[in-house]
Amino acid sequence: xxxxxxxxxxxxxxxxxxxxxxxxxxxxxxxxxxxxxxxxxxxxxxxxxxxxxxxxxxxxxxxxxxxxxxxxxxxxxxxxxxxxxxxxxxxxxxxxxxxxxxxxxxxxxxxxxxxxxxxxxxxxxxxxxxxxxxxxxxxxxxxxxxxxxxxxxxxxxxxxxxxxxxxxxxxxxxxxxxxxxxxxxxxxxxxxxxxxxxxxxxxxxxxxxxxxxxxxxxxxxxxxxxxxxxxxxxxxxxxxxxxxxxxxxxxxxxxxxxxxxxxx
Amino acid sequence: xxxxxxxxxxxxxxxxxxxxxxxxxxxxxxxxxxxxxxxxxxxxxxxxxxxxxxxxxxxxxxxxxxxxxxxxxxxxxxxxxxxxxxxxxxxxxxxxxxxxxxxxxxxxxxxxxxxxxxxxxxxxxxxxxxxxxxxxxxxxxxxxxxxxxxxxxxxxxxxxxxxxxxxxxxxxxxxxxxxxxxxxxxxxxxxxxxxxxxxxxxxxxxxxxxxxxxxxxxxxxxxxxxxxxxxxxxxxxxxxxxxxxxxxxxxxxxxxxxxxx
Numbered sequence: 001x002x003x004x005x006x007x008x009x010x011x012x013x014x015x016x017x018x019x020x021x022x023x024x025x026x027x028x029x030x031x032x033x034x035x036x037x038x039x040x041x042x043x044x045x046x047x048x049x050x051x052x053x054x055x056x057x058x059x060x061x062x063x064x065x066x067x068x069x070x071x072x073x074x075x076x077x078x079x080x081x082x083x084x085x086x087x088x089x090x091x092x093x094x095x096x097x098x099x100x101x102x103x104x105x106x107x108x109x110x111x112x113x114x115x116x117x118x119x120x121x122x123x124x125x126x127x128x129x130x131x132x133x134x135x136x137x138x139x140x141x142x143x144x145x146x147x148x149x150x151x152x153x154x155x156x157x158x159x160x161x162x163x164x165x166x167x168x169x170x171x172x173x174x175x176x177x178x179x180x181x182x183x184x185x186x187x188x189x190x191x192x193x194x195x196x197x198x199x200x201x202x203x204x205x206x207x208x209x210x211x212x213x214x215x216x217x218x219x220x221x222x223x224x225x226x227x228x229x230x231x232x233x234x235x236x237x238x239x240x241x242x243x244x245x246x247x248x249x250x251x252x253x254x255x256x257x258x259x260x261x262x263x264x
Numbered sequence: 265x266x267x268x269x270x271x272x273x274x275x276x277x278x279x280x281x282x283x284x285x286x287x288x289x290x291x292x293x294x295x296x297x298x299x300x301x302x303x304x305x306x307x308x309x310x311x312x313x314x315x316x317x318x319x320x321x322x323x324x325x326x327x328x329x330x331x332x333x334x335x336x337x338x339x340x341x342x343x344x345x346x347x348x349x350x351x352x353x354x355x356x357x358x359x360x361x362x363x364x365x366x367x368x369x370x371x372x373x374x375x376x377x378x379x380x381x382x383x384x385x386x387x388x389x390x391x392x393x394x395x396x397x398x399x400x401x402x403x404x405x406x407x408x409x410x411x412x413x414x415x416x417x418x419x420x421x422x423x424x425x426x427x428x429x430x431x432x433x434x435x436x437x438x439x440x441x442x443x444x445x446x447x448x449x450x451x452x453x454x455x456x457x458x459x460x461x462x463x464x465x466x467x468x469x470x471x472x473x474x475x476x477x478x479x480x481x482x483x484x485x486x487x488x489x490x491x492x493x494x495x496x497x498x499x500x501x502x503x504x505x506x507x508x509x510x511x512x513x514x515x516x517x518x519x520x521x522x523x524x525x
Binding site (some may be wrong): 058060082083084085086089090092093094096097099100101105109110111112113114117120121125162165171 | 337428429431432433435436437438439441442445446447450451454525
């Protein structure tokens with residue numbers, strides 16, 4: 001694909017990307033277009049290729065074939081660092097914060113891609129763009145934690161700090177790899193409400209892998225089902241029936257037979 | 265051959281055999297124990313009850329302890345100045361995944377190995393030959409090998425922090441240097457500090473020993489008192505030495521506690 005306006009006005013365009021690790025095909029070649037403002041849920045059992053797809057979209061790993069472009073720019077042409085950080089940000093399953101830094105520095109770490117080296121070093125003494133960090137944390141309901149040591153925060157608060165870092169990074173697209181898998185139902189709901197709300201208000205796109213049908217229906221506009229590295233369906237969320245998801249997660253016949261034996 | 269040496273049972277057998285052999289080859293009769301020393305030892309131990317506690321001598325001891333502390337702190341400060349940058353380079357994390365980066369790391373590691381493999385007393389002999397008996401000789405003699413030791417430990421600790429937060433920093437656009445100061449440094453800091461405090465204790469010991477290159481301090485006073493066989497004074501000075509080490513230990517515990525989560 002040449003540089004230029006992306007087809008169909010897609011913000012993220014993945015063309016025929018595939019990935020294998022050693023002899024195992026993690027993701028069969030697939031194409032995927034995500035539009036501006038779209039909230040895409042990735043569903044599928046463990047090992048179905050969700051994380052691989054997210055990492056490919058984020059430029060963390062390179063596809064064996066095909067290409068990914070965001071806002072008309074091919075990821076393989078970008079150097080890692082500032083430019084890539086402006087296009088795409090990723091939230092991992094763990095919060096991945098630096099535990100013994102104050103919250104303010106963990107939030108402002110999202111700006112490191114935009115700051116000069118001097119400014120980054122200076123910021124450890126006099127936090128730069130402190131107001132931005134303060135406002136973002138206030139938006140997330142933990143405005144009083146700015147100076148707290150990050151390791152002293154609860155799990156839920158730490159996840160908000162990670163989200164704040166993502167927000168100040170201000171990338172065009174936000175990816176999240178099972179961000180709510182370690183949270184209880186109320187906190188998972190709260191987290192997705194914050195994520196989708198903030199993404200909506202700033203006109204970004206969101207791609208999140210998660211399992212809960214209720215949360216997918218409640219917060220997302222589109223759902224992509226993956227299984228064994230293959231796309232099983234790609235539907236507007238209104239057309240997602242219970243049966244479709246059930247089949248996606250169903251154990252193989254072999255597996256269910258084994259499970260049956262184990263039970264009896 | 266190397267594989268054979270890694271066999272733990274064989275290694276234990278070899279070491280055990282060496283030990284037994286050493287026992288057999290000692291000449292147990294005659295001059296192995298110098299009997300005349302027992303009297304002196306008795307005299308020395310008895311002098312501890314009580315040690316010399318006259319105000320005049322305590323003032324001398326306090327003054328000497330202060331001098332030893334200043335030498336130790338000065339040496340360790342220079343050691344940190346040597347150790348931190350070279351440790352960062354030796355960790356190989358500043359210029360990752362390039363041929364130039366790994367040769368810089370290798371060079372730094374080699375330099376650190378060279379300067380720490382020579383004992384501070386040997387450095388002292390070298391510097392006395394160069395500068396004469398002076399404070400500078402003593403300070404450098406401690407600072408250089410300690411810099412080598414600190415650099416090695418710093419490098420290890422900086423390389424050995426959890427990878428996930430670093431990955432997240434890189435993903436938000438941080439360069440290797442900012443990953444170092446926003447990720448590796450803060451995560452390794454408690455370890456780095458606690459090891460540096462331990463080295464301060466060692467530096468106090470070493471600074472006391474350095475009296476033989478002509479610096480004042482506890483070692484110098486101990487030498488004087490020993491020459492005049494005033495053992496109760498020696499005990500007082502040793503108490504000052506122990507007190508210094510205990511003080512550093514308390515200080516380091518406080519700092520570590522304030523850093524702990």
